[in-house]
Amino acid sequence: MSATIASTPAADGYRMPGEFEPHGGCWMAWPERPDNWRLDAKPAQRAFAAVAEAINADEPVTMAVSDAEFEHCRAALAPSVRVVEITTDDAWMRDIGPTFVVDGGAGLRGVDWQFNAWGGLEGGLYSPWDHDDRAAQKVLEIERADRYRAPIVLEGGSIHVDGQGTVLTTEECLLNPNRNPGLTRQEIERVLYDHLGAESVIWLGRGLYNDETDGHVDNLACFVKPGVVLLSWTEDESDPTRAIARDALERLEHATDARGRTLEVIKIPAPGPLLMTEEEAKGVTPVAGTMPRRGGDRMAASYVNFYPGTGRIVFPLLDERFDDAAADVLRGCFPGREIVGVPAREILLGGGNIHCITQQVPAA
Secondary structure, X not given: OOOEOOOOOOOOOOEOOOOOOOEEEEEEXXXXXXXXXXXXXXXXXXXXXXXXXHHHOOOOEEEEEOOOOHHHHHHHOOOOOEXXXXXXXXXXXXXXXXXXXXXXXXXXXXXXXXXXXXXXXXXXXXXXXXXXXXXXXXXXXXXXXXXXXXXXXXXXXXOEEOOOOEEEEEHHHHOOOOOOOOOOHHHHHHHHHHHHOOOEEEEEOOOOOOOOOOOOHHHOEEEEEOOEEEEEEOOOOOOHHHHHHHHHHHHHHHOEOOOOOEOEEEEEEOOOOEEOOHHHHHOOOOOOOOOOOOOOOEEOOOOOOOEEOOOEEEEEEOOOOOHHHHHHHHHHHOOOOEEEEEEOHHHHOOOOOOOOOOEEEEOO
């Protein structure tokens, strides 16, 4: 049973651990929407299955799926992957799932953020989103983890933490009026402190160019350990991502974390630019009110959008010109962990990548 708790994680001695800390498992959700995933989502389902298998070799994976797709999903995955029926509106478990928090002992609870499909009726990507807004509570019921219902709209991909009191996020997303209109920066920071067990927020400016999530930080930068940030980077002055990355670098270099440390910044090459082809766009079934897919659109591709498993790093293979270099950077960031690349263009076509479709359960 999962109880809803009226206090906050910080008040109860809980914190969100860094994603690089040990895990007890991983949650994902099965892609199905034909208005977001081309060819009735079959190519995307193969890509999701490959990611699930890669992670499951290191830590147990649970896949949420609708009743209509249950048998197909079950057959597509190894028996060791747990498959459970949960109705969702789409498949971005990072953003619709709970943010798990721990207390340093055996305690494991979850923060259930409010969800409005990345902007609600003011730039959101689909409507309705009520199934997605209930997904975190259902995950917590299955995990038998008590629940905090947060007072703001927030997606898991919009935050990274170092596990020692520091939150990394972007102004473009968390200060966007389509999330929490009327709340000041300081009021949002207070909610983050209360619900993540944090003490300091490092604000980057914009997220990646053309990121339809309004600039999620998980596509731009992440902590690889306390005091060390990995940043997507390009040397191409003609690329609009260059100015975004340079601004992020300057902010990181001038920042200190919750423990007063200056940050080491490691650059990882950005793939692409990668564009959606006309053929890929034509495979999507257009529906009024959902994000249109058009040939020639630039996609927000990033190697920062990886999953840091306990024993292996599962990262997206996106561009053969840069895949090996990205793997080398990740190998340097995570010595002792296996670096596993999974072809991920089909995930990118839907608007995100491996980090966006996964949600870690920390080891309590």
